[in-house]
Amino acid sequence: MSKKSFRQALNEAMRQEMERDPTVIMMGEDIAGGMGAKGEQDAWGDVLGASKGLLPKFGRERIYDTPISESAFIGAAAGAAINGLRPVAQLMFVDFFGVCGDQIINQMAKFRYMFGGKATTPVVIRTLFGAGLRAASQHSQCLYPVFTHIPGLKVVIPSSPYEAKGLMIQSIRDDDPVIFFEHKAMYADTDEVPDESYTIPLGKANVSRRGTDVTIVAIGRMVKFSIQAAEALAKENIKCTVIDPRTTSPLDTATILESVAQTGRLVIVDEASPRCNVATDISAMVAQSAFKSLKAPIRMVTPPHTPVPFAGELEDLYVPNPARIQAVVSEVVRYH
Structure with a gap:
């Protein structure tokens, strides 16, 4: 066990799950960077760097940089999930959910119910939330109550690096859609985090x-x-x-x-x-x-x-x- 930041704990969780399960893929804006450009092909690693280093290891067959179209790639994640993949899609800031609300609230949240339990949607939507970084009104909201209100969604809010890793791994393995909230002001927080893979059950305080x-x-x-x-x-x-x-x-x-x-x-x-x-x-x-x-x-x-x-x-x-x-x-x- 060693000290890791919130950012490092998330990165390690996603890396270990991608190593364990070839059906885990990632998609989102700027999660890799460098597409079609000279120089480093892992230029960004999402807005705060949590996916930095995953592209060189897993390649563009499993790490997808997307256009700035949340409705498109969140919809693609839902479709991929019901067809056997386990997408981890990053909705850069939760404030942007309005442009992909139908894909989340009316589609992935309801697939299992509307198909009589025959469809599973193992998708994780990572998203940033919270105030404290001078990001103003359109990038700082705490909208987890909106998703908590919707039957069919699981809503995860880690409070430390240790919690972040265990909850992320469990979320990726879960067969229901999970909205995974990452507080922007916690990315530099550090904690003792096991190097090996571990899970924290959802629904247990x-x-x-x-x-x-x-x-x-x-x-x-x-x-x-x-x-x-x-x-x-x-x-x-x-x-x-x-x-x-x-x-x-x-x-x-x-x-x-x-x-x-x-x-x-x-x-x-x-x-x-x-x-x-x-x-x-x-x-x-x-x-x-x-x-x-x-x-x-x-x-x-x-x-x-x-x-x-x-x-x-x-x-x-x-x-x-x-x-x-x-x-x-x-x-x-x-x-x-």
Whole structure:
């Protein structure tokens, strides 16, 4: 086991799966680069370099640079999947899903259901999301609630390099379409990651930290921030459980409800816009199923209901941070 960045963990997962299974292919904009040009034929490796180095190893028969037409190559990925391949397609930014929404929502998500269980669609759509890199409103959104809403899709949101590798490998092996969300601001994060191949099951939450006073459910990058807040709160003798759902569809409701039954308090940290996000979904689920366990109102830590600002000072205020999480948890613990 060695230290690897989020970027390296993703690269290793895709490489190991392509070595293991010849039906795994990749496609997307700039995932290789250099097509028809002199010089290096692996010039880019997708927008943040996660597929760098795969082209020389596997060639253009399995690594496909595509035109700037998300509807075309996401549709091609769906077609390839139902014909025996396992495509990993990169939708460069999740903000662009509007131009290929039909291929995802009305096609690949519904193939298994509409063909009576006879069709499988083992496709992974990798996509970048999240604020923090000054990428402005059209490249910084957290749209995983949109895909969580759609039956037939699995939605994966890793919170660390270790999670990224294991969840990516499992996603590639899964027989259903998976939307795999990679937070742009986490690519340089490092973690101990095994060199060998391993999987993390979809639909099974990870309890990152255990405590008896408050349950914090956090998604993606917010897991790291919540752990930082929990560490600070521990110095005030406030003990927090931090749960990383890993996947929002399927959602491990049992782990969340079990923790709330023990702590009696729930704070949900979600970087998505506050209306109809995953935090509201979990809040409703807990209110319906564990109301009698609650000692305080459920609280949510989210951005405001506004587009992601470009100005650095405003973007920093927009994104939930450890200090905000800590403040909300402290309020919940004091509630009587």
